[in-house]
Amino acid sequence: MALIKNGRLTADRWHLYEDDAPLQPDIPAIVSLARFKAERDALLRAHADLGVRLEPGETPDAIADDLDRLSVIALNFPSFTDGRAYSYARLLRERHGYKGEVRAVGNVLRDQYLFMARAGFDAFEVKEGESAEAFLAATKAVTNAYQRATDTRRPIWELRGAQPAIAAAAE
Amino acid sequence: MYRYDEFDATFVHERVEQFRDQVARRLSGELTEEEFKPLRLMNGLYLQLHAYMLRVAIPYGTLSGTQMRRLAHIARTYDKGFGHFTTRQNIQYNWPTLEDAPRILEELAEVEMHAIQTSGNCIRNTTADPYAGAIKDEVEDPRIASEVIRQWSSLHPEFSFLPRKFKIAVTGTTHDRAAVKVHDIGLVIKRNAAGEVGFEVLVGGGQGRTPMIAKTIRDFLPKQYLLSYLEAILRVYNMLGRRDNKYKARIKILVHETGIEELSRLVEAEWESLSRETTVDLPRAEYERIAAYFEPPDLAPAEASSAAFEAAQQEDRDFRHWVRTNVKEHKVDGYAVVDISLKPIGGVPGDATADQMDLVADLAERYSQDELRVTHGQNLVLAHVAKDDLHALFKELAGAGLATANSRLVSDIIACPGLDYCALANARSIPIAQDISRRFDSLDRQFDIGPLEIKISGCINACGHHHVGHIGILGVDRKGTEYYQLTLGGRADENAAIGKILGPAFDADGVVDAVETIVDTYLEERRGPDETFLDAVERLGFQPFKDRLYPQKQAAA
Amino acid sequence: MSEKTRSKKGGDKALTANRLTDGVAIFLATDGSWVEDAREARVEGDDAGHAALEAAGAEAEAAGIAVGPYLIDVARDADGAVHPTRNREVIRARGPSTHPHHGKQAEGLSGQEAA
Ligand code: SF4
Numbered sequence: 123m124a125l126i127k128n129g130r131l132t133a134d135r136w137h138l139y140e141d142d143a144p145l146q147p148d149i150p151a152i153v154s155l156a157r158f159k160a161e162r163d164a165l166l167r168a169h170a171d172l173g174v175r176l177e178p179g180e181t182p183d184a185i186a187d188d189l190d191r192l193s194v195i196a197l198n199f200p201s202f203t204d205g206r207a208y209s210y211a212r213l214l215r216e217r218h219g220y221k222g223e224v225r226a227v228g229n230v231l232r233d234q235y236l237f238m239a240r241a242g243f244d245a246f247e248v249k250e251g252e253s254a255e256a257f258l259a260a261t262k263a264v265t266n267a268y269q270r271a272t273d274t275r276r277p278i279w280e281l282r283g284a285q286p287a288i289a290a291a292a293e
Numbered sequence: 294m295y296r297y298d299e300f301d302a303t304f305v306h307e308r309v310e311q312f313r314d315q316v317a318r319r320l321s322g323e324l325t326e327e328e329f330k331p332l333r334l335m336n337g338l339y340l341q342l343h344a345y346m347l348r349v350a351i352p353y354g355t356l357s358g359t360q361m362r363r364l365a366h367i368a369r370t371y372d373k374g375f376g377h378f379t380t381r382q383n384i385q386y387n388w389p390t391l392e393d394a395p396r397i398l399e400e401l402a403e404v405e406m407h408a409i410q411t412s413g414n415c416i417r418n419t420t421a422d423p424y425a426g427a428i429k430d431e432v433e434d435p436r437i438a439s440e441v442i443r444q445w446s447s448l449h450p451e452f453s454f455l456p457r458k459f460k461i462a463v464t465g466t467t468h469d470r471a472a473v474k475v476h477d478i479g480l481v482i483k484r485n486a487a488g489e490v491g492f493e494v495l496v497g498g499g500q501g502r503t504p505m506i507a508k509t510i511r512d513f514l515p516k517q518y519l520l521s522y523l524e525a526i527l528r529v530y531n532m533l534g535r536r537d538n539k540y541k542a543r544i545k546i547l548v549h550e551t552g553i554e555e556l557s558r559l560v561e562a563e564w565e566s567l568s569r570e571t572t573v574d575l576p577r578a579e580y581e582r583i584a585a586y587f588e589p590p591d592l593a594p595a596e597a598s599s600a601a602f603e604a605a606q607q608e609d610r611d612f613r614h615w616v617r618t619n620v621k622e623h624k625v626d627g628y629a630v631v632d633i634s635l636k637p638i639g640g641v642p643g644d645a646t647a648d649q650m651d652l653v654a655d656l657a658e659r660y661s662q663d664e665l666r667v668t669h670g671q672n673l674v675l676a677h678v679a680k681d682d683l684h685a686l687f688k689e690l691a692g693a694g695l696a697t698a699n700s701r702l703v704s705d706i707i708a709c710p711g712l713d714y715c716a717l718a719n720a721r722s723i724p725i726a727q728d729i730s731r732r733f734d735s736l737d738r739q740f741d742i743g744p745l746e747i748k749i750s751g752c753i754n755a756c757g758h759h760h761v762g763h764i765g766i767l768g769v770d771r772k773g774t775e776y777y778q779l780t781l782g783g784r785a786d787e788n789a790a791i792g793k794i795l796g797p798a799f800d801a802d803g804v805v806d807a808v809e810t811i812v813d814t815y816l817e818e819r820r821g822p823d824e825t826f827l828d829a830v831e832r833l834g835f836q837p838f839k840d841r842l843y844p845q846k847q848a849a850a
Numbered sequence: 851m852s853e854k855t856r857s858k859k860g861g862d863k864a865l866t867a868n869r870l871t872d873g874v875a876i877f878l879a880t881d882g883s884w885v886e887d888a889r890e891a892r893v894e895g896d897d898a899g900h901a902a903l904e905a906a907g908a909e910a911e912a913a914g915i916a917v918g919p920y921l922i923d924v925a926r927d928a929d930g931a932v933h934p935t936r937n938r939e940v941i942r943a944r945g946p947s948t949h950p951h952h953g954k955q956a957e958g959l960s961g962q963e964a965a
Contacts, residue, residue, distance in 0.1 A: 178536070181532065202454070203331065204454065205453065205454025205455060206531060206532055208451045208452075209451055209531050209532050210532075212451055216567075216570040217567075217570060231328060233328075236450070237451075241451055263310070263314075264304065264311065264448060265303060265307060266300055268304070268444040268448070268449075269444075269449055269450075269520075270572055270573060278301075279444075279576070279579040282582070319870075320871070320914070322913075322914045326911070326918065340873050340917060342875065342938070342942045343875060343942065343952075343954075344868075344872060390871060390872035391871055391872060391873065392871055392872070712938060712941055713946035713949075718938070721948075724947060724948055773935070773936050774937070775937060
């Protein structure tokens, strides 16, 4: 596995622990939600850098109260066709204001990078051999977007020069 | 009609280039079929029995002459000279190659068309009333909301890998020609007590293995909140819709299992939260920019009754018949809405040749403000024709086999491609439609029978909408032989209902006889010509039909 | 393999797929090439033969020639020509029954005489 973070190939300092593997303190650790729930206090004490991995079906609500102590949330795609994590990523960013790393893991394919990046992912565990250039090309394949999402792209309707007027009314 | 600006144009062109790259990677072996399949499906490219099939989006069924001419050109250049109009107001080509697909998409992009999201587990082409903008009593042209939805849903980063496909339909009148109650989301444009325009939002309708009628999730949604509300529904569905079983993955199952009250509560809560967090809704100026493209055309004032039109009807019997079935009242005096039948007797429902498409493109330009519609009944519509022009138009259509006078009559049959093309089919649909239409070829008999919608699907996926046919026909496979199950009493309008199975299935010959038996029973039992088939079925129940269809059973009982 | 393409257990079988470049239905022939005409298909009647067909299919798929290979039930007619037995595969080998001038039947391939 290679890791692309903020558009660059990066060495991965993080270690993903299986549920029954003993933890080595001081190595940045990503654990499952079940393990996090079971060993929360000990984990937070032993690891300054802790991450949690969520499976489809495990929503960010489950860790909402601890988000400010977690540096990585890994969202798993057991299959790229299971799109629940796109919603989770947006919720992490937009609802919970999460500023740490949101990492796509599992079946992460080039043709999904654009969607993932727009939904709030900033790190991607990708196939060995994937290049940063290919990643950037894929996220730039379509310049503008019709809808607002989590990235910084301004939606086409805004680029057309219209003002976001109606949102105010919803408040 | 909506016209692309530079943003729309760039978007579809980039999308073509992206697909060109994906196709190249597939051909070079870099992508496996498993990886490529969802990518080609997102661009409407299927692999069927005999070849690839390309489904091109015709957003809300509206086309210009130029666009129709391009569809004809594609049929001629990359296919075998014809195309198939579908129940989703789209067109399908049955013989394109994978290597040609990017070039076809490029040709489409040049005329502001695409095949984006005509397949896959994403938000599909939004459909609308084919008479939009042309009929009386319309609150607002449903194509405005449909175009707003088209843009919002295109490559939506959150909703491109939903549990299952997602279909939205919009109608602007209370009489529903868009089948909103059998869509994942149905939108009915209406006014509230204060006179403001908004939507009744229905959710959870659908056909397939478990047909269901949609339920109202919100009585009135002010129109400026359309997109944020849709986003809330889609988010709840994306997170909670079942993914363990593809037959239980549509939103109708979520509605059914969760209950509409609970789902409504979840959606409202999600809507409230996301409205605080982000801006999904279009500003008024953008909505109005889009709406301006759907301003009614400037129709020259004309007399409500045209002497030439009346005279032509007196003289030309075929014309008179065609007017009776295929010409509908327009909201402007002196104009009419014209149904162009793609159901000639014995023909393939929804098929049009490249030459026919070219002709219709010309006729749209000459007679109908350069505007065409595709209906979910697999026919075409010219929406704004001056009554004075009707006779000339009729003669040109008749010369090309396009003036069959059968709109909504028994030979106006909907049929999916079935086992002649479709890799998922259990049985053929088209030959059944052809045989039934031949059986009822007499126009006098069709007039006598009156409105009767027959719909045929080649498998339980129900692309031929058999569940909502007045008579529905479903192809099943019994040990390698094609059989057909009959349903009765379905309808797709504002009183939508799912048809019920009549009894044991028939073989291919038997089913045509069975349909005729049902029709004959109706003719004998009805109170008079004013009692329609559906009314009679409702009054009589199934028994008289069963007695005639399954006499042995009666004798045995 | 989907429910639609599953053949019954045992008996004479041939291997079919769609060609990657144009999607056309193809069949593995006796000489190891892929042909459009089902009548030229290689037929195997026992488990070992079926396994050999499937192995050839996996290879052709990996090589980017064929998409979605699967076994179909076939029989031989009086003069020895191979033809599929299931309705779906008959139509696939022949072309749409509603457009006799489209597909293989138009090119004198597979089963035109039966149409
Ligand atoms: S209903 Fe079945 S046979 Fe007909 S087009 Fe749909 S999937 Fe194919």
